[in-house]
Amino acid sequence: MEEDNFETRIERHRRLNLAKQKRFRAKHKVRKFGVDFRDDEGLEEILQRLREDGVTNKEFIKKSFEKYKKYGGFEEW
Numbered sequence: 001m002e003e004d005n006f007e008t009r010i011e012r013h014r015r016l017n018l019a020k021q022k023r024f025r026a027k028h029k030v031r032k033f034g035v036d037f038r039d040d041e042g043l044e045e046i047l048q049r050l051r052e053d054g055v056t057n058k059e060f061i062k063k064s065f066e067k068y069k070k071y072g073g074f075e076e077w
Contacts, residue, residue, distance in 0.1 A: 033061065 007015070025032060037043040050060060 021032075024030070050057075
């Protein structure tokens with residue numbers, strides 16, 4: 001008899017971690033934020049420069065959004 005609900009340890013860990021993150025976001029009223037970069041968009045260079053300047057992802061996102069609100073969009077930068 002074949003079991004359809006079999007999952008590997010990695011799959012179970014991923015499923016449980018996603019559930020834990022979802023509960024955390026709901027408890028702390030935090031939104032999920034994710035961005036996918038292509039290889040040619042220079043993500044490594046951006047991250048390296050931010051690390052050198054001591055800027056965290058959260059600070060970067062907050063500062064970027066403040067500029068976004070100030071200028072009414074990203075096109076003005």
